[in-house]
Amino acid sequence: MYLLTTCASCAAPLGSKRAKQCSRCKTRYCSATCQRDHWARGHQSLCKKIKKAGDAETYHANEKYKVAVAVAVAACAEDTKGQTCYICKEAIQRVNEEGLVSGHCACRGPAGFVHVGCLVHQSVTLIHDEAMDKSVAATKNAAYRKLGPKWRRLWFNCPRCKGEYCGDVQIALGWSCWCSHRLNQRDEMVNQEAYSIFARISVRALALRLFAKKHFEEARALYLALLNSVPPGTLTMDTGSTEASLEREETIGDMDKLAICHGKLGRADDELTARKLVHHATRSLFGRRATYATAIKLASVLLDQHYVHDALELLSDICPDVAGDLGFDHHLTVELFHLLCRARWMHHFYGREGYRDDLREAVTELLGLLGLNLTWEVSQPIRNTLRLALTHQLDWSLEDLNLDPSELEAIISAGLFRG
Ligand SMILES: [Zn+2]
Numbered sequence: 001m002y003l004l005t006t007c008a009s010c011a012a013p014l015g016s017k018r019a020k021q022c023s024r025c026k027t028r029y030c031s032a033t034c035q036r037d038h039w040a041r042g043h044q045s046l047c048k049k050i051k052k053a054g055d056a057e058t059y060h061a062n063e064k065y066k067v068a069v070a071v072a073v074a075a076c077a078e079d080t081k082g083q084t085c086y087i088c089k090e091a092i093q094r095v096n097e098e099g100l101v102s103g104h105c106a107c108r109g110p111a112g113f114v115h116v117g118c119l120v121h122q123s124v125t126l127i128h129d130e131a132m133d134k135s136v137a138a139t140k141n142a143a144y145r146k147l148g149p150k151w152r153r154l155w156f157n158c159p160r161c162k163g164e165y166c167g168d169v170q171i172a173l174g175w176s177c178w179c180s181h182r183l184n185q186r187d188e189m190v191n192q193e194a195y196s197i198f199a200r201i202s203v204r205a206l207a208l209r210l211f212a213k214k215h216f217e218e219a220r221a222l223y224l225a226l227l228n229s230v231p232p233g234t235l236t237m238d239t240g241s242t243e244a245s246l247e248r249e250e251t252i253g254d255m256d257k258l259a260i261c262h263g264k265l266g267r268a269d270d271e272l273t274a275r276k277l278v279h280h281a282t283r284s285l286f287g288r289r290a291t292y293a294t295a296i297k298l299a300s301v302l303l304d305q306h307y308v309h310d311a312l313e314l315l316s317d318i319c320p321d322v323a324g325d326l327g328f329d330h331h332l333t334v335e336l337f338h339l340l341c342r343a344r345w346m347h348h349f350y351g352r353e354g355y356r357d358d359l360r361e362a363v364t365e366l367l368g369l370l371g372l373n374l375t376w377e378v379s380q381p382i383r384n385t386l387r388l389a390l391t392h393q394l395d396w397s398l399e400d401l402n403l404d405p406s407e408l409e410a411i412i413s414a415g416l417f418r419g
């Protein structure tokens with residue numbers, strides 16, 4: 001798996017096909033022309049340095065690691081003044097000349113100051129002792145999957161307090177985890193397929209941390225790399241094995257995060273595509289009942305992007321089921337019916353036959369929802385939609401709705417009546 005998915009010279013996406021690469025440092029290019037250009041523009045002087053770090057992928061991860069450490073150290077500068085590392089007992093780490101970080105886990109006081117480099121060294125040593133034993137490496141992939149959670153813990157949790165490291169430290173550890181994985185991969189003694197499982201675990205762990213810190217551009221690239229390397233059949237076949245089903249769920253989780261990244265980065269088309277993928281994959285793997293939450297997210301994106309007809313179709317199809325399955329006052333039922341009403345209101349502007357009945361029905365339904373015992377946070381958006389349905393209409397007026405007295409009263413009590 002590669003996290004560097006674009007041409008180093010022109011940034012064109014390289015896809016999953018074999019790309020041209022620098023024979024020494026494995027920097028990847030879209031074409032021989034780009035490779036020549038890049039060489040002339042400075043790669044010539046960097047190539048040996050990259051090779052020394054391992055290869056282009058490792059060098060990149062290492063650079064990212066250094067930046068993340070610098071950020072973490074700067075953020076802790078005040079707290080760590082005059083302190084020393086609980087591992088190496090120094091203030092400045094000798095090998096990498098790193099400063100200290102603090103508050104990385106639940107350890108407090110002098111036990112809480114440490115170098116990220118010392119944590120990395122500690123993880124690598126523990127992993128070498130416990131998990132990277134060559135005899136384990138030679139066994140089946142299943143053994144590796146079981147080692148997955150342990151690998152994650154060894155990288156991201158403090159061995160003393162068992163707490164997870166937090167903040168910028170996590171991101172630095174995420175990059176060094178990927179870096180160390182890449183270096184292990186060059187070891188020919190080790191089962192390559194098993195390593196691809198660890199690659200996914202490492203990248204997913206890093207992506208999740210970047211996502212949590214709102215580094216959406218970087219997280220997006222990582223989720224794309226993960227999804228490009230999904231083992232064939234993961235999302236289409238149910239083999240019945242627990243490992244495969246775990247991988248499936250995690251892959252759908254990756255797609256969900258990717259959709260959020262797209263949305264945060266303003267990539268509307270990509271967001272919609274990803275939302276559809278999540279919804280359809282969930283449906284084909286786990287059945288209709290599993291899709292209420294994914295339908296809400298998909299319908300919201302469809303409505304935001306004014307694909308009103310598609311949203312209406314999706315919601316009309318799913319709403320009758322959700323009420324029967326979960327009951328009328330379940331939050332998913334309420335949310336789906338609210339979106340259905342919103343879709344009907346938006347759709348009536350297109351003036352298709354029977355649109356007045358649709359709008360009338362939406363108003364009745366929204367009043368019904370407001371009649372449920374909902375919290376203020378839940379009912380507020382519903383009130384907003386009702387307000388829109390009552391005040392923004394195509395070619396008729398509030399009077400045309402022929403509201404009956406009880407409905408009028410409900411509208412007045414919801415504070416929505418306009419004179
Ligand atoms: Zn190029």
Ligand SMILES: [Zn+2]
Nearest residue numbers: 022024025047
């Ligand atoms: Zn090179």
Ligand SMILES: [Zn+2]
Nearest residue numbers: 085088115118
């Ligand atoms: Zn240290």
Ligand SMILES: [Zn+2]
Nearest residue numbers: 105107158161
């Ligand atoms: Zn701790």
